[in-house]
Amino acid sequence: MAYKINASACTACGACEQECPNDAIYEKNGLFAIKADGCTECIGHYDDPQCIAACPADCIVVDKSVPRYQA
């Protein structure tokens, strides 16, 4: 439970949604968001967090309001 999408920079392209191994990214009213309780920071799946690596707008950041994911 660690990443969030900066909605003001997001272009709503959905690149992150299709890469997320946890299906933790969803679209609502034309905006994308990360379900904090579904995000594993890709630990155990890939070396890099997929949403961050795929995001063309570089608008996905650590959500400091929740603790980092522990595998």
Place this chain on the structure above:
Amino acid sequence: MQNPSAQTGMSGMSGTAAGAPASRRIIPIASAHSGAASAGGCSSSSCGSGEGPADMPAHIWEKVKDHPCYSSEAHHHFARMHVAVAPACNIQCNYCNRKYDCANESRPGVVSEKLTPEMAGKKVLAVAAEIPQLSVVGIAGPGDALANPAKTFKTFELIQQSAPDIKLCLSTNGLALPDHVETIKKFNVDHVTITINMVDPEVGQHIYPWIFHNHKRYHGLEAAKILHERQMLGLEMLTAAGILVKVNSVLIPGINDHHLKEVNKVVKAKGAFLHNIMPLISDPAHGTHFGLTGQRGPTAAELKALQDECEGDMKLMRHCRQCRADAVGMLGEDRSQEFTSDKLDAIAATYDPTARQAYRDFVEKERADQRAAEAEKKAGLAGASEKALVAVATKGGGRINQHFGHASEFQVYEVSAAGAKFVGHRKVEHYCAGGYEEEEAMPSILDALQDCAAVLVAKIGHCPMKELQAAGIEPVQDYAHEYIEASALAWFQQRLERRQGATSLVA
């Protein structure tokens, strides 16, 4: 905005150009157009790489003859639409940014409304109902068609079910292409465009800051190397599968301008059938990396020089308008605003495939007529060694049918004993802005046409006519509503005869 009712606002439309031939056939323009003339955008078309059945293998001609983006001749007659179902992209290019919400600019990657595959399927039927010229539906973004494979192929599936005669095509940067060639075959996509700006990663690293591949982001030289290998593999796989490949290249002065000759050689050897070298668009207002760092685009002359150099036995495309990812209509026009999602249901309900078939039959006849007229004029020029550039104002259909003041672009043809060859289009500001003359537009129009010997129009006002003449460009309205190629050649022949007359007087 261009408005059909404003045509009467042109002042001083007296026709005076010298020596109007009396016996010319005038054939009625297609009546198949439904809706009114296009609003905004230029509604002209042009003939790009000048191909016809004569200089192309029959099986390729059969595939491209109705495709406006692959055949310069077809783009006089047929319309395309892009459906913007593919917003995600897997690479970053320095000439692109991610803003796609502007209805006022036309360039690749820009779109106003994202579509779901279901909405796209409906939109295709709506456009087909309104525009019988529609022959092709493409997926060109606003991201990369194959970076959104589920949405892209679902859209193709829906279109195939509802309008199976429409050709499908897609464009891609090539990174994901090798993974999808089988699916592309399955959906009978017979045209694919790959954007290839380099065949050397050393060059590529200055164009692509990063790629996303195999769950990892790569940067710089490494990224460019992977992209290059995937592009080449994809091109080879498509060629082996018998799918026609057009290669698009963005000409970036100082970065890949000389290198594009090498690109041309390589893609030709690997089986691409058409190469489209496009100018970089780098307006700082678009916010792209190149725009913000002052990288300039090429001049029209630089672009043409490179296209001429690359044109050997491979077709060079010169009629590309660098459309938006949701463009609708003939090339050079954009009617996408007529097909926003709120209107689709009502329009789609009126879909009738027979109108499009009737239009195709009409075009077959018209084309044969056009070619015969050109051949006749060409025969009269045998032996002439001169060449000239001629600008033409046209709204499509292969005819000179637009007022000078309403043109937002002019098509430029090179005329010689070899015939009339389309060599490019020149975008201009409308001289006639909604009924009054826009004097300030004239210097930029003269500048855009400075290398042309004449401009062939349906009508022209007195003032612009005088200004053109003063600039050494002959305004010609004798060929209003006639075929472009045959008329350009007829004008050229007259010019040669006038010159000969003048020379013999001197002698």
